[in-house]
Amino acid sequence: MAATLPPPRLLPSGDSAVxxxxxxxxxxxxxxxxxxxxxxxxxxxxxGITETVPTYRSLxxxxxxxxxxxxxxxxxxxxxxxxxxPPATKARRWRIPVAYGxxxxxxxxxxxxxxxxxxxxxxxxxxxGDYKVAMIGFTPGWxxxxxxxxxxxxxxxxxxxxxxxxxxxxxxxxQAGIQCLAAPSGWHLLGRTPVRTYQLHRNxxxxxEPGDRVTFFAIDHKTFxxxxxxxxxxxxxxxxxxx
Amino acid sequence: MSRLVVASIGPASSVQDGGRxxxxxxxxxxxxxxxxxxxxxxxTLVGNDPFAAAVEIGPFGATFTAKDGAVRVAIxxxxxxxxxxxxxxxxxxxxxxxxxxxxTLGFARGGAFTYLAIExxxxxxxxxxxxxxxxxxxxxxxxxxxxxxxxxxxxxxASGAPELRIELPKPxxxxxxxxxxxxxxxxxxxxxALFLDSEWKIxxxxxxxxYRLEGPAIKHLHGHNIVSxxxxxxxxxxxxxxxxxxxxxxxxxxxxxxxxATVITADVGRLAQTSAGTAFRFREVTMAEAxxxxxxxxxxxxxxxxRLRSSDTIAxxxxxxxxxNVAGYAVSAVDAGTWQVTAEP
Numbered sequence: 001m002a003a004t005l006p007p008p009r010l011l012p013s014g015d016s017a018v019x020x021x022x023x024x025x026x027x028x029x030x031x032x033x034x035x036x037x038x039x040x041x042x043x044x045x046x047x048g049i050t051e052t053v054p055t056y057r058s059l060x061x062x063x064x065x066x067x068x069x070x071x072x073x074x075x076x077x078x079x080x081x082x083x084x085x086p087p088a089t090k091a092r093r094w095r096i097p098v099a100y101g102x103x104x105x106x107x108x109x110x111x112x113x114x115x116x117x118x119x120x121x122x123x124x125x126x127x128x129g130d131y132k133v134a135m136i137g138f139t140p141g142w143x144x145x146x147x148x149x150x151x152x153x154x155x156x157x158x159x160x161x162x163x164x165x166x167x168x169x170x171x172x173x174x175q176a177g178i179q180c181l182a183a184p185s186g187w188h189l190l191g192r193t194p195v196r197t198y199q200l201h202r203n204x205x206x207x208x209e210p211g212d213r214v215t216f217f218a219i220d221h222k223t224f225x226x227x228x229x230x231x232x233x234x235x236x237x238x239x240x241x242x243x
Numbered sequence: 244m245s246r247l248v249v250a251s252i253g254p255a256s257s258v259q260d261g262g263r264x265x266x267x268x269x270x271x272x273x274x275x276x277x278x279x280x281x282x283x284x285x286x287t288l289v290g291n292d293p294f295a296a297a298v299e300i301g302p303f304g305a306t307f308t309a310k311d312g313a314v315r316v317a318i319x320x321x322x323x324x325x326x327x328x329x330x331x332x333x334x335x336x337x338x339x340x341x342x343x344x345x346x347t348l349g350f351a352r353g354g355a356f357t358y359l360a361i362e363x364x365x366x367x368x369x370x371x372x373x374x375x376x377x378x379x380x381x382x383x384x385x386x387x388x389x390x391x392x393x394x395x396x397x398x399x400x401a402s403g404a405p406e407l408r409i410e411l412p413k414p415x416x417x418x419x420x421x422x423x424x425x426x427x428x429x430x431x432x433x434x435x436a437l438f439l440d441s442e443w444k445i446x447x448x449x450x451x452x453x454y455r456l457e458g459p460a461i462k463h464l465h466g467h468n469i470v471s472x473x474x475x476x477x478x479x480x481x482x483x484x485x486x487x488x489x490x491x492x493x494x495x496x497x498x499x500x501x502x503x504a505t506v507i508t509a510d511v512g513r514l515a516q517t518s519a520g521t522a523f524r525f526r527e528v529t530m531a532e533a534x535x536x537x538x539x540x541x542x543x544x545x546x547x548x549x550r551l552r553s554s555d556t557i558a559x560x561x562x563x564x565x566x567x568n569v570a571g572y573a574v575s576a577v578d579a580g581t582w583q584v585t586a587e588p
Contacts, residue, residue, distance in 0.1 A: 013424065135471070
């Protein structure tokens with residue numbers, strides 16, 4: 001990594017938050033910098049910062065204008081944001097079971113048709129990918145993944161669905177995702193996982209963190225039912241493979 | 244302990260507090276009161292922390308009955324007719340319901356949300372420091388959903404403290420103030436001007452997640468898709484159809500549409516209280532002004548206890564009082580004047 005980094009843009013998000021933008025596109029380097037700045041701010045907190053939200057390409061920093069002004073905060077953030085990246089730390093790796101197709105992945109056949117191939121091939125390409133949790137957002141535990149196979153990039157649905165099921169595994173544009181709760185979505189539904197990336201009374205409440213690595217493996221629908229019951233009871237049914 | 248029973252209640256009513264902070268990085272929505280000043284005023288009247296959990300009552304009516312003892316409550320926010328057994332109750336005052344008595348609240352008259360705070364506050368299981376209801380995530384306590392008739396709160400018995408009223412600053416006037424950005428560069432000058440110079444109305448399809456704005460279509464410079472990034476309360480995003488959406492308390496923590504502007508902290512509650520169909524405008528302010536107003540707003544809330552008065556001195560012309568409030572909320576937002584939060588009465 002180059003020693004000097006272009007400084008990020010500091011974009012006001014109202015009077016109590018600033019978007020520290022490293023890139024306008026999905027870019028792994030930019031995401032690395034977002035996560036590095038997030039970590040640095042957690043390690044040496046700046047008085048007045050109340051909460052940070054890492055995304056693919058920017059870090060949203062919430063702050064209390066009663067404690068620090070926009071300019072003063074920017075002056076403190078910029079030197080940290082332009083430091084060379086720290087050496088990569090070992091990421092946590094998760095293997096996530098997915099019941100593909102059928103009622104759990106109602107768009108699988110259409111995706112295969114649109115890409116001139118078979119549903120099995122789509123499953124192989126999706127499950128064969130090595131993904132990174134680039135950000136979590138929208139609703140609790142909704143993990144946005146980078147690393148989707150280029151051959152699976154496709155436009156979102158023309159009209160979003162008002163409600164898609166909890167645990168939906170989907171792709172949209174150049175992104176893949178793990179959706180925890182039922183939510184509206186314009187992405188293509190390939191399958192469903194019994195894994196809860198968010199579960200209120202479980203420790204930990206949130207399973208995935210930005211920076212984690214994820215791979216998928218196919219399970220049959222009967223196994224889904226079994227794992228789903230275990231997960232409902234609070235068991236973590238994702239396999240952690242980095243330890 | 245006493246009980247406060249929800250005898251009847253309209254949709255869009257729920258338990259709300261100062262919101263759930265610290266887990267937006269995991270996609271956990273903030274939620275909390277749409278109008279923080281009114282929540283704080285109601286709580287202050289009954290001696291609670293300003294952001295303690297209270298009942299946020301949507302535009303429709305509601306009735307509450309005290310059981311197993313007296314319950315002391317206070318109402319603030321969108322004005323309504325209120326009475327206990329036919330005897331009028333003023334807004335911005337505390338009142339004690341004796342065992343078996345019922346507080347009846349009518350429809351909101353101007354504004355959208357009224358807060359009913361209960362002495363000792365609503366009790367429940369906190370998640371990330373909050374009882375606020377986020378129905379989509381099934382979060383909130385004691386009921387993780389909008390309130391229904393028959394729900395009840397176990398609450399402290401009324402302390403017998405003297406009843407109070409609170410003198411709030413004159414109701415807000417003037418346009419809703421915004422800072423441009425963070426993606427105002429996704430719009431050309433003509434479209435930014437169109438956004439700032441047009442009259443807007445809030446669509447009837449709005450909810451706690453977002454207020455859809457009806458007005459001219461705002462055109463993007465490079466299309467409507469951006470790579471998803473973080474949102475704040477008051478982010479105004481412009482989706483593909485050009486109709487802006489102001490993101491409110493139940494917003495998603497990230498979004499993929501360009502955000503042309505952000506409502507300043509001091510005005511988010513005022514936008515929340517703007518009734519569907521009421522015309523209003525936006526006005527751009529500087530960062531310095533926005534942050535100054537944010538600090539004054541925080542100070543106003545901190546100093547609410549200084550605004551408490553004995554309720555003995557209240558003018559009992561409830562109709563006149565309510566009408567004054569309605570005028571403030573309902574017709575002021577198009578005026579060219581500026582609303583200033585003042586730290587002192």
